[in-house]
Amino acid sequence: MVDQLITLPAFPAPSIERADQVRIVARENVQIVGITARERETESLVLAFRAVYGLDLPMKPARVEKDGLAVVWAGWHQWLLMSDVAAVPDLEQIMRADFGGYAAVVDHSDARAIVAVSGRRARDLLAKGVSIDLHPRVFTTGDAAATAISHVGMHIWQTDEKPTFELAVPRTYADSLWRWMERASAEYQNSDSLL
């Protein structure tokens, strides 16, 4: 019955395609839950999480994934958990039930907007807005970082070697970020782009 109210996507369009150079896809419908270990409960949380999901909560900026559940390090003893809406009906409730004793569980599904950037010019495009080094010798699949893009704070992680990067920004900045993506990627419409 919830579908009585229609949802508005975070981004103004589903994707931006720039020939064979770069592809920018809005990832709507991702459930995002933040968990922060309670004081002196980190160890219990890690053990419980491993027992239930077979995943080790990373203790450094990284992303791990198993059976459709992804975990991204998000700060000191903090993680973002992600799954597709279709795969798990209510991730927040499940997490609270499983780990509420060890962690504060907060729904961020509508707080963050996620965009996937992939293709052979993905790194060149991101270099226009991101100041950290995304070169494959430095940043690779499974790596994550908290940084900023074009003055907007964000989390970034790499999911494959295409390469694909996913960026999570506060939802209210999604429109600004999209406009930046549109313009910054415009030059890749010409396949002989100079950069």
Add this chain to the structure above:
Amino acid sequence: MSERDASKEASQSFRVPGMGSIDTTRTITFTFDGRIYEGHPGDTLASALLANGVRLVGRSFKYHRPRGILSAGSEEPNALVELRTGNRREPNTKATTVELYDGLEASSQNRWPSLAFDVLSINQLAGSVLSAGFYYKTFMWPAAFWEKLYEPVIRRAAGLGRAASEADPDSYDKVTAHCDVLVIGGGPAGLAAALSAASAGARVIIADENPELGGRCLAEKRTIDEMPSAVWAKHAQEKLRSTNEVRVLTRTTVFGVYDGRTYGALERVSDHLPVPPQHQPRQRLWRIIAKRVVLASGATERPMVFGENDRPGVMLAGAVRTYINRFGVVPGRHAAVFANNDDAITTIADIQRAGAEVVAYVDSRKELSPAVLAVLSEAGVDAILGGHVESTTGTRHITGATVRTADGEIRNLPCDLIAMSGGWNPNLQLATHLNARPHWNETIAAFVPSALPPGMAVAGAANGLLTLAEALASGAQLGIEAAHEAGRPAVEARSYSTTPEASSIAPLWRVPETKGKAFVDFQHDVTTDDVVLAHREGFAAVEHLKRYTTLGMGTDQGKTSNVNALAIMAALTESTIPAVGTTTARPPYTPVAIGALGGAHRGRDFKPERLPPSYKWAREQGAVFTQAGLWLRPQYFPRPGERDWQETVFREVDTTRNAVGICDVSTLGKIDVQGRDAIKFLESIYINNWGSLAVGRARYGVMLREDGMVLDDGTTARLGEHHFLMTTTTGNAAKVLQHLEFCRQCLWPDLDVQLAPVTDQWAQFSMAGPKSRDLLRKIVDSEFDISDAAFPYMAAGEVAICGGLKARLFRLSFSGERAYEIAVPSRYGDALIRRLMTATEEFDGTAYGTEAMGVMRIEKGHLGAAEMNGTTTAYDLGLGRMMSDRKDFIGRTLGSRSGLMDPDRPRLVGLRPINPKHKISAGAHLLPQKAHRTAANDEGHVTSAAFSPILGHTIALGLLKRGPERVGEIVGVCDPVRGRDILAKVVSPEFFDPSGEKLRG
């Protein structure tokens, strides 16, 4: 040769067939001062002008003297032109760096009515009046004349070029790049360094300001590994371009060195084209973070300082060689060469090979090495050793040189070109940007880098290694070392073979006896006499010399003038050059357009925008938006027929007070607070008590900074035993979160508290007014009881709306009306506002914006940013009673300092004008009714003011000395900015429903 002969030269008559490395098979046209000329792809504007015999290119800054082309690079002080037209017009563009394109339009600057006949060249005759410090001395008095008279007149007379008057149509880009080794400069040393580092597998960026790598390899006739140097450079460039992990940035100037091994570089992506191709930026700013840097920026040749040395036709010897060898242009038919060093000797052969005559070689040194003497005799040139060029003849370009021989004989040599060389200065600016002082090297008579920025090494001429062999060897070695230090394997540096060259020098800083003005700084018209005057008037210190004479300022930053000037000053003060020292070089190395620094962040995109969940809907309604921090919030919602914003705001207030109004309050900061110690945490953050707050209830709280001033206010709701939701004001959301995180992490790390910012998660709408509950009933699912008994004022809880959507409901009020706030996950915000607005039709409700909200909060005496302005305490704002004396909280101790407890402090009051027609404005001063309107009698100010449609007059909040004690008193409200001075009555700040009946229903 006479000037008239020169002007009759046929098209490109100074082009030498078979010389140079540019594409002469294609011809392109351009205009200079409206006249059409021809050139070739690969030319610069300067080389194309010289090919066409155009010598006079501009007028000088102060004396409007005729000026030509001095150099062949970015050090050019003279040949500044306006490039392009209309909104792309760019002044002060160096003709020596502008790449020629078909249809290029350039014009000379600083002349009127024409370049050849310039009225203000009369300034030359007034030269003794316009000497250094002239402006400082003459226009000092009377001071009032400066802005209105002197400055405009001087600006018109002395300006350098005209900027475009319309918006820049082009786009700019910014990029961050990381590398192991950044090589700055693509000459022989840079190429060798980049090849070395690349061979070790390093991530290399090599940047050069020219369109091709090669540097002086392209400008000299030399041999590297049995190949002409230009061919070697071409191969090296191709190799680098095809190597993985190497990025070649041509047309790119590294302009600054910053902390953290960060380098700024400007790539002129499209400046060599008439207009940027579609979707391409005009320029791109690179922020390069490099583990190691090899600075291979080369060297800049010094002019000789002699009389009338600024006439068109007097050029740097290295530039003459560049025009011949790279562009196939010989800048004159009859040349004299004047030098103090061996390097300039090669100019003779180049000029002769280009088919021109060398009329004399003048060297200030009496004795030369046998090798150099052999070159001279082979060239068959009249060598005047121990001699000086004292002056030149000609008007718009030179017709001869006046030479004094070692014996004192004066000889007049007819010539149309003087190639001069005073030696070479290493381009060490980037090595000193982090404040290092360079070191004087006697052997080459120039400064060389000493202490270097972290990670930097200097190769080749930039380090005073002026010969080709040294440049290649040092570059190759430093490239290897840099790559290794950046973590790549050690490899062997390769060696290069070159032909031997001579490079000794005996400096001559100024020709002792000269006739006419002898220019030191060409761009700013600073002569030797000005340096002498600065010395005589006590401005001998090098930084004073610069400011007094303007020497070394401007677009060229004294690249050709600084060392000559300070050497002359060293002689005047009978000191040494290292003792005199140099001025500080600061970024940028060459000018950078402000557009490039801005990049994409201009206009609407200057800052990112935050859009509240109802933004799309509000825009469809034609709302007028206002910026609140980064947020765009609806300010008011005009309806057809409403005359102005005031009418709209009155309607929004009136409807809310009498029916119902809806406002997007999602912008308020929301922080999720959890943990077993959350209550303890809140008790320490807020001034008031929290222990008694029941689950399902909310409370208003005030927090202070450590120094006792009010930080922020807002409500916090208890959602569960250990779960709270705090709200902050829109503007303070980030600051409060930072404050809480600091307290949690640093002050009380043992508390079990978890914080999460959730502002973006929730779309939250306020429904205010007598009909708000009726409206709410329309969307809240029927199983939830929202009667006043079940859901009283300050209740908070979870409900479901619109058939099962989980939502949070709060009964809070900022307007003083019965009001609710409903929160749903943001993605439903757009649908919910539409649903609410449909539901509100039956109540004749309205949406309202920040303007109406402001009116209603002032009516209610609620605090805003103008009251919580960082200088007010809880006591000042009438919140003293909230402060708990049974607990400790942040700001308690410092807030009880005697000064902050002083009863004389300005405190919050309400104000209403005695005459209801009078208007009170925020910012007006409060004074005793009859006091003289002076600062000494000031007793406070108006913080917020609005016209209250309910009360029918202006109401205001203000901070007044001993305010609450003075309720009923009449005070003066003086607004000198708007020229108002009225009387107002001091009242309670709660203008509307002070008992709170409406609130509770």
